[in-house]
Amino acid sequence: MKLLNKFLSFLKIVFPSTKTEAFIFLFFVVVYGANAWFIADNFSIIYDDRIPWDGYFSFDNRAIVQTGGGFERHPLSNYFFDVVRDFALWISGNRYDSVFRLVLALLSTLIISLANVQIFKYLNNIIQLPLKISLLILAFYGLFVTNILLSFTPETYTYTLLFLSVFNYYSARKINEDKTISFGASILGSVFIGGLTITNIVKVYIPFLFEKKIFWNWKKIGIAVSKMAVSAGVFIFLFLLRLDFNVQNFFNKTGEQYDKFSKPKVTPLWDMISSWFLGGNILFSNFEIRDYHNKDKTFYYKALFMDVYSSVVPYLFVTIILLMTIWAVFKNHKNKLVWMLVITFFFDVLIHCVLKFGLHTSYIYGGHFVFVYPLLIGWLFFSFKEKKLPLTFLYGSLLILTVYLGFTNFYRMSEFYQFLETYYR
Template sequence: MKILNKILSILKIVFPSTKTELLIFLFFVILYGANAWFIAENFSIIYDDRIPWDGYFSFDNRAIVQTGGGFERHPLSNYFFDQIRNFALWISGNRYDSVFRLVLALFSTFVVSLANVQIFKYLNNIIQIPLKISLLILAFYGLFVTNILLSFTPETYTYTLLFLSMFNYYSAKKIKEEKPISFGATIFGSIFIGGLTITNIVKVYIPFLFEKKIFWNWKKIGMAVAKIATSVIVFVFLFLLRLNFNFQNFLNKTEEQYDKFSKPKATPLWDMIYSWFFGGNILFSNYEIRDYHNKDKTFYYKALFMDVYTSFVPYLFIGIILLLIIWSVFKNYKNKLIWILVITFLFDVLIHCVLKFGLHTSYIYGGHFVFVYPLLLGWLFFSYRDRRTSISLFYGLLLIMTAYLGFNNYYRLTEFYQFLETYYR
């Protein structure tokens, strides 16, 4: 009976557990699914066997689907994507056709919609702000570039977005209830989150810093260390198994990838950080088309990338969002759940903005951190819960910003369709 209750508890966290959550899930499935279906059915961009990488916005769809990506960054994702690829091939009759693309795309739709439900659960159950505010924040978040792109893209970031959103909600729930994070959650979080992107494994361990009185109780410290150590041992064993225990190969590839993806670009550093890291995951910018070819130079194709913002309004829009989340941290600085989000976010700032890893395409990394934005906005509303005038002003501002975000991103999406119509029909 205890095991059954445990399973039911896990299912309630992972899947919609109320009528409102189910309606939210179905809404996003229909919204994202219509877009995914249209693209998969009519264009080859989601999976084209001739395109090894960078068909659109630097996503490596084919490489991820076929191999799970490079082991130096995605150590266990090949096991994960082998199952997805095989299932899609089973449905398509072993053909890499529109049915195959559609299955991959709808998997992504399902995953991103489920991730959005996790955000609502946090807003509704952890922060406990009014329903209409939660729904507006969720609508705003649902229109982010990251969610739109990942909702039809078979990539590691798609599934990382779900697992991070889920683990963040779970750990916040445990901390709020003053209960410890379980052994099982630590191990599975490490495998699924760290396995898809190795640097994200750190985010599984951040919540341990905020368990109740953990630094004043040696037993609690010992238990936390044991959980982390066990999860690391399991993770490392599975990782070395994939490498055939050739760890030197991992070190060589890691150095090679860092050199490749951290070189300065012609774009000013501040603009890469502002337009791509902070802005590119939220608000579409202009596009640029580049000529690419596969390794053997037997196939030449067009690839689409984001340019930096070229007008004042997008810079202002992103500036307002950053100001709101900074203000949220300032207003809630005594709240330990805020600092879990902040440290999680700052870890990505360190990797991409300070170390400059992948900064020139940092708009593809949103699945690692973009879920932090709506949650910090939720905490901002919470901090003004007793001031109706302030709540109304914030609500009105967010309503206007949601309308602008929706208009801008829909317009840019139609431009993306034109690109597909021209080169990927």
């Protein structure tokens, strides 16, 4: 009976549990789904067997669907995507056609819609904002580049965004209630989150730092360390099993990947950070088309990438969002849930901006951290909950930002459709 209650509690966390949450989920399914259906049914970009990688914005759709991606970065994702691919093939009658693409795209729609529900749950249940503020922040977040692209893209980032959003909400609830992260959650988080992207496993252990009085009780420290050790042990065993225990191959491939994805680019460092890492996951920049070919050079195709921003307005937009998040941290500097988000975000800053891994295409990594923005903005609203004038100012400002974001991203999506019409009909 206790196990059943835990399972039902888990379902309530992951899926909509109120009428408002159900409406939000269905709304995003309809909006994202219409876009996903249109693209999958009319164009081959989501899955084209001739395109191994980088068809649009550096997403590796075919490689991810077929193999789960490279084991050095996505150690257990092949098991996950074997199920996704087999399910899509079952629906399509074992054909890689428009039905196959449609299943992949609509699965992505469902996943991102569920992830958006997690953001609402956090805003509504953890921060406890008024409904109209929560819905505005959610609308703003729903228009992010990451959410729009991942809502039809079969990628590791799509599922990572959901798993991280769920685990973040779950851990915030536990810390808010002065409870501890369970053994089961630690293991599942390590396997699912770390299994899709190995570096993200660190984020599963960040909440342990904020459990009540953990640094003042040796017993609590021991229990936390044992949870991390067991969950990491399960993850490592499953990872080694996939490698056939050939650890040296992992180190060799990791070194190759770091050399490949961390080399300095012509674009200045500050512009890569502002246009791609900070802004590219929220606001579309200009596009550029490049010529690509498959490994055997038997098929040449056009690929779409993001350029840096070309006017002052997008830089101003990104600066405002960054200032809002910094302001939120300053106003809530004693709040451990805020610091949990900050440390989660700064882990990605370290990887991409300091170590420069994948910084030149960091607009594809939003699934690892983009959920932090709306939650910190939510905490900013919370800090002014008793002050009507600042609250009104924040609400009006975010409304203007949302309108600008929606207009710009819809316009850029029309350019994306033109690209598909020209090269992927």
